[in-house]
Amino acid sequence: MEIEIATIGGYEEVGRQMTAVRAGNDIVIFDMGLNLSKVLIHDNIRTEGMHSLDLIDMGAIPDDRIMSDLEGDVKAIVPTHGHLDHIGAISKLAHRYDAPVVASPFTIELVKGELADEQKFDSGNDLVKMDAGETMSIGDSGKVELEFVNVTHSIIDAINPVLHTPEGAVVYGLDKRMDHTPVIGDPIDMKRFREIGREGEGVLCYIEDCTNANKKGRTQSENVAREHLRDVLYSMEDYDGGIVATTFSSHIARVKSLVEFAKDIGRQPVLLGRSMEQYSGTAERMGFAEFPDDLGMFGHRNSVDRTFERIMNEGKEDYLPVVTGHQGEPRAMLTRMGRGETPYELDDGDKVVFSAGIIPEPTNEGQRYQAEKLLGMQGARIYSDIHVSGHLRQEGHYEMLDALQPKHVIPAHQNMKGFSGYVDLASNQGYKLGRDLHVTCNGNLIQIV
Template identity: 85%
Template sequence: MEIEIATIGGYEEVGRQMTAVRAGSDIVIFDMGLNLSKVLIHDNLRTEGMHSLDLIDMGAIPDDRIMNDLEGDVQAIVPTHGHLDHIGAISKLAHRYDAPIVATPFTLELVKGELEEEQKFDTDSDLIEMEAGETMTIGDEGCELEFVNVTHSIIQAINPVLHTPEGAIVYGLDKRMDHTPVIGDPIDMERFRELGREDNGVLCYIEDCTNANKKGRTPSESVAREHLRDTLYSMEDYDGGIVATTFSSHIARVKSLIEFARDIGREPLLLGRSMETYSGTAKRIGVDFPSDVEMVGYRHAIEQKLEQIMNDGKENYLPVVTGHQGEPRAMLTRMARGETPYELDEGDKVVFSARVIPEPTNEGQRYQAEKLLGMQGARVYSDIHVSGHLCQEGHYTMLEALQPQNIIPAHQDLSGFSGYVDLASDKGYTLGEDLHTTTNGNIIQLV
C-alpha cells in the first residue's frame, strides 16, 4: 500500500497546523488550525466573514490546495484538541471535503461553536465523538483510527494513530508527559510502548517540536498549581486589587485560580468572551469544574460587572480575565490602558499564569501590556506556568517508546527543529533518509 504524508501547515511556524495522511485511496486529515498572530496584527479583524483564500494569502490558515495532488478520498477530519491553532480553520476548509469530523467531546463542542459562528461557508460534515482509548474503521482498505490519551494545556487532548497495513502513523501533536494532571487521566505511555512493539510497529511519528530546543523535562500541571497556590496565598493579606490572566482554554488552570481565589477570601469572576466559551463548554459536558462561578462574556455586561467590583471593593474579588499574550482588544490590555471601570492602583497585583507564545507578535504585545500595567503602578507576577509541550527528555522517552521507522518534526520552523534533529540523530536517525525535515506544502512518500 502506498503511504504519503502531506505537510500542509505548521511546518514553518507554531500555528495553523494541518497534515494529511494517504493510505492507499483513503485520506485522513489531522488538524485544521489558525495562525492567530497573523490575525492579531490587523486591528479589529474579524475572520468569520472572510473568504478562505484571503486568509490563506494572509498566512492565517493552511494552504490546502496541495490536497489536489493526493489521489484518494478524505475519510475523516481529526482535530487533536481544541486550541485554535488546531481547529481554527475547520469552519473555512472542512466544507471542501465530504468527510466527518471526529474528535473528543470537549474538542467537538468547540468545533461546533466555530462552525456556528462562521458567516461565509456552510459545513454539513457529520460530527462524531470518540473518546481516548477508542477506535473506528477508516475507509475500505483495512485502516483503523485510534485515539491515545495525552496531557496538554487543554482537556481531552489525544494523539491520533492511523493503523495501516504498512504500520502505524502516530500524529504526536500536542502533548506533555504529565503523570499527575489536575483534570483528566495521565498520559497513556503504556499504549505508546505497545504501539512500538505491535505488528509492523510505527511506520512514522509526526512530532510536536515546540520545545525541542529546551533541555530537561516539562513539569506536570500539578507543579504549576502549587506555584500558583503559593503566589496567591502570599497575597492573602493584601487589601487592594488582584487580577489574574491565563489561557481561556486551560480549564485545569482556571479551576485552580477559582479555588485559590476562594481560599484567600475573594470571589472569582471569569471575564471575557473566550473565558465564558471554554469554561462554559467544560461545565456543559460534565468536566470536574466549579459549577457556581460567575462568567461574563459580553462587553457591556463586563463593564457593569467591573463597576460593581469598584463599588463593592476590589479587595472582595479576583477577576480572571483574557489578555495573557497582551492581545490589544483583550480585557487585561484594556485595563492597562485605563479603558475600563476597573482602576489599577499603586501596588495592585496582576498575575500572568501563562508564558508568552514564542512568536514576535505575541512577544511584542505582551511586553507592551506589562509595561502599561507597570505605569499604572501594578506589580506584575509573570510566568506562573508550565508548558504544554515536551522538552528534550520527553522527546527522548517518546522515541524510546515508539521506536518509529520514520520521523517528521512539526509545529516549529526550521531553527526550532534543530534540537530535535540533533536528538534524533543521536538516536541513529539520518536526515534525508528516515528523519524528514520539511516545510509547508510538501508531500513525503513513505511506502
C-alpha cells in the first residue's frame, strides 16, 4: 500500500498545524490550526468574518491547496486537542472536505464553539467523539484503522492519533509531555506506545512535536507547577493588597489549582475573560473539573468591568481575579489592566502572577515584554514563569523513539532552528537525514512507501 505524507502547516513555525496521511486511497488529516501571532500582529482583526484565502495569504492558517496533489479521498479530520494552533482553522477549511471531524469529547466541544462563531462558511461536517483507547475503521478496504492513545498536555483530553496500515503504523505525536502524575486525567499511556512499536509491522513513521527539542533534560509533571504555584500564593497570604493571576485559559488543571489556592489564602477567586469562561465552563459542564459553586466566570466585557468595579468597592484584598493575557495579547484583560483601561486599579506592591511560559515566537515575546513593563510602571510586582511546559524535552524524545522504534521520523511544530536539537538526537540514534529522517517544510509531499 502506498503511504504518502503531506506536511501542510506547522513545519516552519509554532502554529497552524496541519498534516495529511494518505494510505492507499484513504486520506486522514491531522489538525487544522491557526497561527495566532499572525492575527494578533494586526489591530482589531476578527477572523470569524474573514475568507480562508485571506487568512492563508496572512500566514494565519495552513495553505491546504497541496491537498489537490494527493490522490484519494479524505475520510477523517482529526484534531489532537483543543488548542487553537490545532483546531483554529477547522471553521475555515473543514467544509472543503466530505469527512467527519473525529476527536476526543472535550476537543469536539471546543470545535463546536469555533464553528458556532464562524460567520463566513457553513460547515456540514459531522462531529464524531472518540475516547482514548478506542479505534475506528478508515475507508472501505478494512485495512486502515485509526486509534487514539492517551497523552498528557497543557489541556485536558489530549490524544496522539495512530493510523494503522498494512505497512505499519503512522504515529502523529503532536502535542504532549510525559506526565505520570497529572493533576487532571490519566497518565500518558506509554504501555500502549511500546506495544504499537513492537506489534505487527511496527511503526512506519513518527511525526514529532519539536517545540522543546533544543532543551536538555525532562519536562516536569504538572504536579511540580502546582506545588510551585502553591508556594508562591501561600507566601502572599498576609498581603493586604491586590493579587492578580493569569494562565492559559485552556489549562484547566492550572486554573483549578489557582482557584483552590486562592480559597486557601482567604480570597474569592473569579475567572475573567471570554476564553477563560469558555474553557472552564465547558470543562465543568462535561465533568472534567469541579469548581466551587460560588466561583464567578465572566466573559463579556461589560460583565468583566462590573466585576472589577465590585472588587474595587468591596476590597481588592478579598479577591483573586484570574484573567486572560498571559502572552501580553493586546485585547486581553491583563494588558488592559496594564494600560489602565479597566476599573481595577493597580497600586505599588500589588502582585501579578504569570503561571504561564512565553510561547517561543517573536510576536508573543514582544507583547509579553510590553505587558510586563506596563504592569511594572503601575507599581505591580511580577512573578514570572510559574509553569511547566506541555511539550517534551530531549529525554522525553529519546524515550519516545525508544518506545516506538519508528522506521521514519518527521520533525514538526517548529522552524529549522527549532528542529536542530531533534535532528542531533535522532542522528545519534542511527537516523540519517534524507534517508529515514525527513526535515521538511510547509507544502511538501513525502513518499514513505
